[in-house]
Amino acid sequence: MARQPDGPPPPPTVQRLRLRYTKRGPLRFASHRDLARALERALRRAQVPMAFSAGFSPHPKISYMGAAPTGAASEAEYVEIGLAERRDPEAVRVALDASLPPGIDVLECVEASAGGGALADRLDSTRWRIDLAGVEVDELDAAVRALLAAETVVVAKRTKNGPRDIDARAAVVSAAASGEAGRAILHVVVRQVTPTVRPDDVLAALAAVADLHPPLPPRAVREAQGRLDDTGEVADPLGPDREAGSRCQGEPQPV
Amino acid sequence: MTVESLYPRLEPLLAQVQKPIQYVGGELNAQTKPWDAVRVHWALMYPDAYEVGLPNQGLMILYEVLNERADALAERTYAVWPDLAGLMREHGVGQFTLENHRPVRDFDFLGVSFATELGYTNLLDALDLAGVPLHAVDRDETHPVVVAGGHAAFNPEPVADFVDCAVLGDGEQVVGDMTDVHSAWTAEGRPGGRTELLARLSRVEGVYVPQFYAVSYAADGTIASFTPNRDDVPTRVAKRTVMDLDEWPYPKQPLVPLAESVHERMSVEIFRGCTRGCRFCQAGMITRPVRERTITGIGSMVDAGLRATGYEEVGLLSLSSADHSEIGQVAKELADRYEGTNTGLSLPSTRVDAFNVTLANELSRNGRRSGLTFAPEGGSERIRRVINKTVSKEDLVRTVTTAYANGWRQVKLYFMCGLPTETDEDVLEIAELAVEVIRAGREAAGSKDIRCTVSIGGFVPKPHTPFQWAAQASAETIDHRLRVLRDAINADRRIGRSIGLRYHDGKPGVIEGLLSRGDRRVGRVIERVWRDGGHFDGWSEHFSYDRWATAAAEELAPFGVDLAWYTTRERGEHEQLPWDHLESGLDKEWLWDDWQEALNEDEVADCRWTPCYDCGVCPTMGTEIQIGPTGRSLIPLAVVGAGRPQDPAVGGGPQVDVAVDAAVADPVHTH
Ligand code: SF4
Numbered sequence: 054m055a056r057q058p059d060g061p062p063p064p065p066t067v068q069r070l071r072l073r074y075t076k077r078g079p080l081r082f083a084s085h086r087d088l089a090r091a092l093e094r095a096l097r098r099a100q101v102p103m104a105f106s107a108g109f110s111p112h113p114k115i116s117y118m119g120a121a122p123t124g125a126a127s128e129a130e131y132v133e134i135g136l137a138e139r140r141d142p143e144a145v146r147v148a149l150d151a152s153l154p155p156g157i158d159v160l161e162c163v164e165a166s167a168g169g170g171a172l173a174d175r176l177d178s179t180r181w182r183i184d185l186a187g188v189e190v191d192e193l194d195a196a197v198r199a200l201l202a203a204e205t206v207v208v209a210k211r212t213k214n215g216p217r218d219i220d221a222r223a224a225v226v227s228a229a230a231s232g233e234a235g236r237a238i239l240h241v242v243v244r245q246v247t248p249t250v251r252p253d254d255v256l257a258a259l260a261a262v263a264d265l266h267p268p269l270p271p272r273a274v275r276e277a278q279g280r281l282d283d284t285g286e287v288a289d290p291l292g293p294d295r296e297a298g299s300r301c302q303g304e305p306q307p308v
Numbered sequence: 309m310t311v312e313s314l315y316p317r318l319e320p321l322l323a324q325v326q327k328p329i330q331y332v333g334g335e336l337n338a339q340t341k342p343w344d345a346v347r348v349h350w351a352l353m354y355p356d357a358y359e360v361g362l363p364n365q366g367l368m369i370l371y372e373v374l375n376e377r378a379d380a381l382a383e384r385t386y387a388v389w390p391d392l393a394g395l396m397r398e399h400g401v402g403q404f405t406l407e408n409h410r411p412v413r414d415f416d417f418l419g420v421s422f423a424t425e426l427g428y429t430n431l432l433d434a435l436d437l438a439g440v441p442l443h444a445v446d447r448d449e450t451h452p453v454v455v456a457g458g459h460a461a462f463n464p465e466p467v468a469d470f471v472d473c474a475v476l477g478d479g480e481q482v483v484g485d486m487t488d489v490h491s492a493w494t495a496e497g498r499p500g501g502r503t504e505l506l507a508r509l510s511r512v513e514g515v516y517v518p519q520f521y522a523v524s525y526a527a528d529g530t531i532a533s534f535t536p537n538r539d540d541v542p543t544r545v546a547k548r549t550v551m552d553l554d555e556w557p558y559p560k561q562p563l564v565p566l567a568e569s570v571h572e573r574m575s576v577e578i579f580r581g582c583t584r585g586c587r588f589c590q591a592g593m594i595t596r597p598v599r600e601r602t603i604t605g606i607g608s609m610v611d612a613g614l615r616a617t618g619y620e621e622v623g624l625l626s627l628s629s630a631d632h633s634e635i636g637q638v639a640k641e642l643a644d645r646y647e648g649t650n651t652g653l654s655l656p657s658t659r660v661d662a663f664n665v666t667l668a669n670e671l672s673r674n675g676r677r678s679g680l681t682f683a684p685e686g687g688s689e690r691i692r693r694v695i696n697k698t699v700s701k702e703d704l705v706r707t708v709t710t711a712y713a714n715g716w717r718q719v720k721l722y723f724m725c726g727l728p729t730e731t732d733e734d735v736l737e738i739a740e741l742a743v744e745v746i747r748a749g750r751e752a753a754g755s756k757d758i759r760c761t762v763s764i765g766g767f768v769p770k771p772h773t774p775f776q777w778a779a780q781a782s783a784e785t786i787d788h789r790l791r792v793l794r795d796a797i798n799a800d801r802r803i804g805r806s807i808g809l810r811y812h813d814g815k816p817g818v819i820e821g822l823l824s825r826g827d828r829r830v831g832r833v834i835e836r837v838w839r840d841g842g843h844f845d846g847w848s849e850h851f852s853y854d855r856w857a858t859a860a861a862e863e864l865a866p867f868g869v870d871l872a873w874y875t876t877r878e879r880g881e882h883e884q885l886p887w888d889h890l891e892s893g894l895d896k897e898w899l900w901d902d903w904q905e906a907l908n909e910d911e912v913a914d915c916r917w918t919p920c921y922d923c924g925v926c927p928t929m930g931t932e933i934q935i936g937p938t939g940r941s942l943i944p945l946a947v948v949g950a951g952r953p954q955d956p957a958v959g960g961g962p963q964v965d966v967a968v969d970a971a972v973a974d975p976v977h978t979h
Contacts, residue, residue: 079315079332080566082322087329087566094336094564094618097650111650124323152618154334154566270323 066104066114066135069165070142071172071291072149076127080156085120088157092132095152101145104135118173119278122251127275129179131290133165133172166297175290176245178226180277183239183252187268190232193239196263197228200255208257212248221258224250227285242287311343314401315409321395329567330358331392333406336564337616339371340407341381347494348487350374350382351405351415351452353434355427356846361386363571365625366421366458368559370479380487383407383415387430387844388437396437403438412438416490418452419483420471422460425823426816426845428467431456432838435470442835444472444519449502453509455486462547462594463771463887466823466830468518472506475514476890477547477594478580480556482514510541514548516890517541523828529869531827531884546891547594549931553580554605561616573621573654576609577601578638582627583915583923583933585696586685587906588724590770592627594892596925598916599934603634603641607942610642614651621652629655630664631916633936639670641942660684660699665711677715682708683722687738693909694729701737705744708760712749718759719745725789726767726781726814728906735789738762739796746806761808762797764790766817770824772892774902776885779878780821786814815853819845821875822860827886830874832863893931895924 076083083091093113096103105111114135121127146162153159165172185193200206206222226242239259243250252273259265279290322328343349352371354361361367367384374382383405388396396402403412412418412434420431432442435454441447444454456464456471457479464474475482489508493499500507510517520541526532536543550556562574579600582592601609610622622642629635635655642653653671660682668680684704686692692699708719723738742760749758766786769775790811798804822830836859844850860871879885881900888896902912915921916935926932 079319079334080329082328082332083566084327084329086568090568090572091566096618097620098615098618105650124328154336156334270320 062107063105063111064137066137068136068139069133070136070140070145071131071133071163071165071294072146072159073161073291074130074132074153075158075160076121076125076130076156077158078126078156080154081126082124083157084123085117088120088130089115089117091153091157095149096134098152099145099148101134101149102136102138102140104137116173119176119179119245121273121275122253125181125252125273125275128160129275129278131172131176131278161291163291163294164298166294169293169297172290175280175288175293176278178242178244178279178281178287179275180240180242180287181252181255182274182276183241183256184236184272184274185239185267185269186236186272188237188265190230190237192265193230193237193259196259196265197230197239199262200225200258201228203262206258206261208254208261210248210254210257217248219248219250219254221250221254225255225258226281228255242281242285244281311410311414313409314404314411317399317401318396318404318409321392321399321401324395325392326389327567330386330565331388331404331406333409335362335406335566336618337561338384338407338563339375339381340383341375343381343408343410346377346379346381347491348380348417349415350380350417350419350483350487351385351410351412352382353385353412353418353420353431354387355420355422355430355434356387357389357844358386358565358567359569360846362563362565362567362569363575364421364423365559365575365577366423366479368563369556370419370421370483371563372558372560373480374483374487377484377487379491383410385412385434387427387434390843393433393437403434412452413440415452417455417486419455419457419475422456422458424846425460425466425820426851427460428823428834429838429843429845431467431470432835433843443469445469447472447502449498449505451502453490453505459591459594460824462590462890462892463824463826464516464518464890465828465886466826466834468828469831469835472517472519473509474516474518475548476516476545476892477514478550479548480550480558482512482548485512486515507538507540513546516545518828521889525829525867527868529867529873531886534884534889544889544891546929547893549599549929550580551599551931551934553577553599553601553934557605557609557612560609560612562613562619564617564619571623572619573623573652574613574617574619575623575625576606576613577626578606578624578629578632578635579626579935582631584628584631585902585912585914587694587696587774587902588685588727588767588770589627590773593773593894595627596893596923597931597933598631600632600634600936602936602938602940603638603942604938604940606638607642607645620650621654623654623656625656628659630659630661630667634938635667636663636670637937637941639667643670643673645942656681660704660707662707662710665707665714665716668711668716669714677717679718679720680711680716681720681722684741685722685724686727686734687723687725687736687741688734690909691727691730691734693911694906695724695727696906696911698911701741701744704741705748708745709748709752712758713752715753717753717757718761719749720761720763721745723762723764724767725764725793725811726786726817728769728775728778730781730789732789732792735793736796738764739793739799742797742807743800743803746803750806756806759806759808761810763810764793765812766814768817768821768824771885771887772890772894772899774899774906776825776899777879777881777883777903780818780875781814782872782876783814783818786817790814812848816845816848816851818871818875819851819853819856822856822871825886826874829864829867829869833859836863891928893923893925893928895922895928898923 103113116133142162150159205220208221209216210219224244224246228241231238277287279287282288354364371382385405453472455473457475461474506517522537524532581595581598769778
């Protein structure tokens with residue numbers, strides 16, 4: 054039998070909180086592991102009463118999901134944390150936000166509704182905005198049309214196990230071009246598939262169908278993450294929890 | 309003067325490199341100040357990768373001390389990996405600081421902390437990237453004053469051509485004095501230019517300006533003379549010593565990176581200096597005397613540091629932490645205080661005795677007993693007498709067995725190979741010891757589920773130690789001894805499979821030896837290696853022995869010396885050593901006598917518990933041993949925390965985990 058630590062088991066999770074946070078400015082260069090480390094330390098500094106797993110090296114109960122790639126900024130990263138004591142979600146948001154470095158900003162914190170299902174199941178698509186400095190809007194527009202017109206666009210994706218051919222087109226739900234301050238901007242909604250189709254892969258697809266090669270490194274921002282609704286838009290994944298919360302509790306508790 | 313931020317030009321490059329987070333700054337507790345608000349600007353560098361350099365205590369201390377001054381600011385910079393360095397050269401982006409991405413070129417001082425000599429090529433890389441001339445004599449008033457500090461600065465001769473100053477000893481006060489000198493010189497309108505600035509700095513205690521001294525060599529390659537070339541500089545430069553550590557509770561707000569680093573914990577230095585007298589240990593020799601932080605000083609630093617960082621583990625650091633006069637009480641009271649808070653406490657264990665096991669038990673009483681580390685350093689009792697780290701084989705086995713009996717599953721033993729007078733037999737005793745430890749340990753633990761890891765590194769003789777005269781063992785000797793040791797451990801598979809052997813080949817040690825005991829002629833070798841593409845020499849994937857060996861052969865030949873002359877040659881009593889003008893306080897005659905006693909296998913006691921044996925440090929430096937016990941005790945945390953406003957989100961989770969993994973730093977810095 055495996056050895057067990059002495060003493061009582063850790064207290065159970067009594068409340069699950071779901072957070073939306075950002076990756077802005079220079080912190081877009083943080084990897085998902087960097088973010089996890091920063092978040093765990095911030096939870097300690099903010100003295101959030103985390104629930105822990107049992108065993109010899111207890112971990113705080115944190116579920117990470119669908120992190121934006123290193124180098125991509127985000128306005129919509131999500132994480133779920135388990136607490137051993139109940140806390141007001143807004144107070145946790147404020148305390149945690151103050152403990153995180155500027156650029157990792159906690160925008161929302163809601164309590165997970167009972168029976169509302171897993172948060173991960175509500176995150177099946179991303180809306181990206183990709184700034185392409187040095188690219189003409191017309192050029193991008195033509196490339197986007199070519200991409201949407203294609204049935205499949207196979208690109209080589211770098212994975213842990215070496216390059217792998219994937220169909221980037223299949224994951225693209227919608228795409229459009231616009232212009233702003235002399236640069237072209239690509240708006241694209243991508244469905245969450247395995248392996249993940251990332252902004253790099255979409256750009257590789259544009260290069261494949263229209264020979265589009267931005268002269269400067271593109272800058273991607275994840276603007277929203279959620280489930281695709283009937284109109285092809287990305288729905289707010291915390292919406293169901295927020296609704297359930299206001300039904301059960303009325304107005305949020307004061308801090 | 310306004311200084312541009314390099315970030316807009318750096319940012320597009322970051323998208324193309326590995327681990328870009330290490331170049332963006334934004335660490336918790338990083339400090340930024342407006343450039344124009346202060347007169348003196350320091351760039352502080354640790355010449356290795358960010359993940360190694362960020363946790364460096366020395367740099368963090370000076371960073372805070374300087375930033376606390378109203379007239380100065382300090383920002384940090386680390387070695388840039390080749391992928392980004394290549395892009396920076398291509399796009400004309402210079403070496404930058406992390407706080408505001410300011411060009412290092414624009415600072416008044418560039419302070420570089422050398423924990424090891426293997427950082428020298430990274431210094432050249434950084435200077436080149438910064439656009440600062442490599443050679444001190446080619447710089448003008450617009451360039452930063454390049455300052456070397458850290459333990460390697462006790463023999464800065466190999467980098468004498470590249471640095472403007474070397475600073476000996478504790479840095480806390482000397483950086484302030486240097487700031488004052490620079491500030492006054494600027495206020496006076498920079499009279500006499502850079503030379504006058506350096507001359508003024510050379511009169512600050514602890515500051516050595518190599519370009520004001522001339523060296524000549526005799527026909528046999530040894531130093532014939534070493535003389536100042538100005539009459540207003542001191543003939544000898546003595547180290548600085550900070551007394552009363554409680555008055556220097558730094559770092560108060562340790563930096564916490566987003567990126568991963570080699571130490572995912574905060575550290576509190578519980579004392580400085582060591583008088584155990586281990587003859588191989590440069591750190592112990594050059595940091596005398598012992599100055600303890602008191603139990604209350606330690607307690608408040610731990611508390612403040614944990615609150616400022618959110619770290620889960622605190623390391624109680626020093627050269628031999630179990631020797632603190634109040635360590636038993638410190639361990640017990642800290643374990644009491646943090647019980648139920650998921651805070652781990654750790655102690656780098658280097659001493660081999662039962663007390664260390666008791667301490668480790670105390671620190672881990674609520675948690676997991678994973679690994680415990682001991683450093684016997686020498687394989688046989690005889691060689692342990694030579695290095696003055698006496699412990700009998702019986703005591704060693706008994707101590708380790710006690711650890712297993714107390715529930716520790718993994719014991720690490722650190723050794724050195726290539727020590728003076730060593731034979732194959734001395735090293736083979738390590739295998740006997742490990743086998744006995746496992747046999748006795750299995751019995752004591754009542755389980756076969758125990759492990760012993762033997763970690764062994766090649767010995768490199770260092771300046772300002774009794775072994776400064778010793779012949780270094782050749783790489784072939786080291787490799788041979790490691791081979792026979794490995795074979796001996798593997799001889800009995802039933803035992804051998806519980807023993808892990810970690811070692812590195814002997815070649816990097818030879819180069820470290822060249823750089824440690826080198827003179828100014830070795831500077832040519834460093835420059836040549838760097839020009840041939842050498843950097844990150846502490847990393848096995850970047851270190852090239854052949855590049856160093858070729859450069860040494862070609863650059864040293866005109867002087868009639870070679871790699872072997874610097875490394876495997878034993879020095880005579882009256883040879884002038886390259887660092888003789890630098891004063892660690894140790895009396896050279898005492899060092900020589902101690903070297904002779906080593907050869908006679910005679911021990912020397914610790915002056916904390918026996919009378920002073922006149923090593924020379926205290927009278928020369930005007931210092932004294934500062935140890936407890938103070939008789940004080942730690943205030944319970946409940947009292948400490950009382951009156952603190954409680955955040956509504958706040959409330960200690962009643963979790964318990966005091967895991968102790970008492971590990972010391974790897975003796976060989978290779979990854
Ligand atoms: S001078 Fe005496 S007391 Fe001071 S460190 Fe040396 S031996 Fe110890």
